[in-house]
Amino acid sequence: MKQFVNIVADPIYSFPITCVLYYYMLKYYKFFGSKKFAWTVTLIAIPVFLIMMADPNFYLIITWPDNIPITILIVAVSFFTWYSIHKAAINDTRQEEGEVPVEATPENREKVWCWPNLVYTEMFAIIAGTVFLIVWAIVFKAPLEEPANPTWAPNPAKAPWYFLGLQEMLVYFDPWMAGVVLPGVIVVGLIAIPYIDTNPKGNGYFCFNDRKFAISSFLFGWLVLWLYLIIVGTFLRGPNWTFYGPFEYWDFHKVVAEYNVNLSEFLWIKFLGTAMPSNILVREALGIVLSLGYMFGLPPLLAKTSFFKELISKIGMIRYYITIVLFLLMFSLPIKMVLRWAFSLKYIVALPEWELNL
C-alpha cells in the first residue's frame, strides 16, 4: 500500500489524477458541496492521516516546523473550497427554483447595527486568533539551524514554502521563466481579472452557475497549479530535487536516470539523421516557430471557434486577446510538464548561447 502511494505520488501520475479529480469536483459540484460528502471525507481522512503519521518518514516531513503552515493551509483550503462550493450549490439550487440567492433575501439585506453585530464578531476573531498563535508558538519552537555558512550548501536548498511552487517549476522551466516571467504574469493576470471578466452576474453572492468559466479557470490556477506544486515541492522533493514518495526515506544516493532531449536534437539527429546545423537560429527554427505560433498564431485561430466567438461578442477583441494570452501562458506549464513526461523533452527552444531556453 505504501509502495503504491509512493509511486502514485510522482507528478507523472499525481498531476493527471489531480486534474481528473478537479474536473469531477466541478462537474458534480452539488454533490461535492453537500454536507454528506464533507462528513464522509472528513471521517475517512482523519484515520488515514493518523495511520500515515505512524510512518517515520512521513512523520518527519510533516512535523518539520516550517512545514506545519502547509498542513494548516491544506486543511484550511480544503475546508473553504468545500464551503464556498457548498454555499454556491445552495444559491444555484435556489435560483433554479426561481428564488433569489441567500445573500439577497430581504432579511439579509436589512441593515444592522455595527455595534454589537460586527464589533463582537471581530472581537471573537481577535481572541481566537490570539489563542491560536500563542498555542502554536508554545507547542512548536521556531526552527534554527547551524549558523550561516556560505561555503556549504544544504541539500536540498529550499526557498520558503510559499515560493516552492515557483521552485518546483524550475524542473520544467529555466529560472527566467519560472522565477521572473511566470510570477510576473500571475501578478499582472490577477490585477487584470476585474477588467477582463465583464460578466455582471455573481457579484456579492456565492454561486457557480452564473460564472462557471471564471470560477473554473481561477480554481484551476489556484488549486491544481499553485497549491499542487507547493505540496509537491515541499513534501515530495528531496536531495538534488529528486522525487521522493511521502513514505520514502531521503536517501542521498538515490540516482534517477534522466535523459532529456531538446526538440532540435529530436529534429536534426533522430528524425533527419544529420548533424546539428551550426547556425543557431536554423538549428532552433522549429522550436522558435512553434513557440511564436503558440503565443501569436493561436489567439487569432482560436478566435474563430464558436466558443470564443461567443466570448468575443461579450467582452470585445482587446479583452479577448489579453485573456487568451494569459491563458496560454498559464497552460504553458502543464503543456511543458506533459511533454517532459511523454517525450523526455527538455527545451522546445534551446539557445544556451543567449541564455534563452524555453
Add this chain to the structure above:
Amino acid sequence: MSKKGIADYVRETQVWKSIFRHGPPNNARNRAAVVAGNVFLHLHPIKLKKSGVQLGYTWCMGGLSFFVFLALTVTGVLLMFYYRPTAEYAFNDIIALREHVPLGIMREIHRWGAHLMVITVWLHMFRVFMTGSYKPPREFNWGVGVILLVLTLLLSFTGYLLPWDQLAIWAIAVGSNMAKATPFLGHGGPGAALAQIGDFVMVSDKNDVRFQLLAGRFVGEPALLRFYILHCVFIPLVVGVLIAIHFWRVRKDGGISAPL
C-alpha cells in the same frame, strides 16, 4: 433603575466620562456614537447590511489578515530590542532570544504569525474571488489587494534571512538566484549578453538586479542589512499605507459587497 451597579458608578466618574463621551451602547443613539466617536471603530460604517457582517460571507479573512499584521508589528518591535543585523551578532542574538529572554515565545509568535498571514491573505483573496467581489465598483481595490499580497510575500521573504542560519541564507540564495535570470536585467538571463558594447559589459554580476537586491554578489553581510531595513521599515510602511487605502476604498465602494 432602583439599584445602581458598580458599572453605573464607574460610568458616572469624571475619568470615565472624559474618555468615553457617550452612554452604554444599548440604544440607537449611543450605538451610533460609540462607533463614530472611536478612532479605531470609526473605520466601520454605523449600520451595515446583514449579509456583510456574517462570518459565513467574509470568513473574516481580511480582518484576520489585518489582525495578524498588527500582531506581527508588535512582536516585531519587541524582537528589534534584542536583534542586531550583523553577521557577527545576528545568529547569537536569536539564540539569546530563545535562551535568556523570559517567556521567550515572541520569536515563535512572529515566525508563525508571518506564515499565518500568508495563509489568511491567500484565503481572503480566495473568498473575494468566490463572491465575485472584484467586480465593479471594486476593481481598483482588488488591484490594491494584489499588491498587498505581493508585499506580504516579500515581507515574509525578507524576514526569512534575519536569523542568519543555514536555513535562512540558502533559502534566500535560492530565491535571489532567480533574480539573476531576469531578462535583460540579470546577468544570467536572456538578453543580458546583448547589452554588451565592445568589451564593455553593461549587465554583469556586479550591477544586475540580484546585485541591487543583495548589495553584493552573494548573500553576505550587506544583504543582511538591506533585508533588515526592507523588512523592518520600508515594506511595513508601504503595507500600512496600502492597507489604509484598501480600507478606505472598502467603505467608498459601498461597503462589503452584496447582491446588486
